[in-house]
Amino acid sequence: GDSVTQMEGPVTLSEEAFLTINCTYTATGYPSLFWYVQYPGEGLQLLLKATKADDKGSNKGFEATYRKETTSFHLEKGSVQVSDSAVYFCALTNPTGNTPLVFGKGTRLSVIA
Amino acid sequence: ETGVTQTPRHLVMGMTNKKSLKCEQHLGHNAMYWYKQSAKKPLELMFVYSLEERVENNSVPSRFSPECPNSSHLFLHLHTLQPEDSALYLCASSPDNYRGADEKLFFGSGTQLSVL
Numbered sequence: 001g002d003s004v005t006q007m008e009g010p011v012t013l014s015e016e017a018f019l020t021i022n023c024t025y026t027a028t029g030y031p032s033l034f035w036y037v038q039y040p041g042e043g044l045q046l047l048l049k050a051t052k053a054d055d056k057g058s059n060k061g062f063e064a065t066y067r068k069e070t071t072s073f074h075l076e077k078g079s080v081q082v083s084d085s086a087v088y089f090c091a092l093t094n095p096t097g098n099t100p101l102v103f104g105k106g107t108r109l110s111v112i113a
Numbered sequence: 114e115t116g117v118t119q120t121p122r123h124l125v126m127g128m129t130n131k132k133s134l135k136c137e138q139h140l141g142h143n144a145m146y147w148y149k150q151s152a153k154k155p156l157e158l159m160f161v162y163s164l165e166e167r168v169e170n171n172s173v174p175s176r177f178s179p180e181c182p183n184s185s186h187l188f189l190h191l192h193t194l195q196p197e198d199s200a201l202y203l204c205a206s207s208p209d210n211y212r213g214a215d216e217k218l219f220f221g222s223g224t225q226l227s228v229l
Contacts, residue, residue: 004155036218043117043203043220044156089156100146100169101218103156 002027006090006104013080013111021075021107023090031092033066033073034101038087080111116140119204119221127229128194134224136187136204143209145187146218147179150201162187194228201225
């Protein structure tokens with residue numbers, strides 16, 4: 001079945017460092033890809049999405065590009081802030097299979113001043 | 114504030130207790146979901162309701178019993194739980210069920226459950 005694999009955390013960075021959180025997926029057809037973020041004490045929120053190959057999703061300085069050739073959707077940010085400390089979830093949904101969102105395990109990011 | 118409210122925020126219960134988790138959404142959405150979030154594991158979809166009908170039950174043990182009395186409310190009734198059921202239980206809603214590319218879930222803050 002469809003699945004998502006993300007890099008293990010936790011990831012600890014200093015403020016203004018460059019962030020990459022890797023995500024790869026396994027799916028039939030042409031899934032849509034998402035990044036959700038969970039801030040401390042809160043539920044998940046949609047951060048960005050991409051629905052077809054080579055699309056780039058972006059929001060709040062975060063970006064991710066849908067790479068079909070490498071089945072990847074890595075999350076990047078050029079300069080992280082303390083307020084970016086959260087758990088980040090990669091997810092996919094597959095219109096072909098009419099399935100709900102499939103999530104990865106989540107990657108915890110801690111940004112220190 | 115996402116528009117999805119869960120109560121209680123924290124719950125401690127013994128294995129013989131009966132308790133209920135409550136979720137409420139005021140977004141006018143037609144679909145509601147229960148997810149289980151455990152450390153170092155993917156988010157697990159437990160139940161999906163669409164227009165108050167259960168459309169998915171992902172092999173969840175019968176000690177978890179969902180109820181959706183109307184499109185704004187969702188409950189998860191708990192009885193004779195095990196310590197391994199300790200987790201964060203998240204409720205979510207979406208405008209419609211299984212919209213594929215348009216799917217966007219709105220999550221509540223969750224109930225942190227500890228089973229002793």
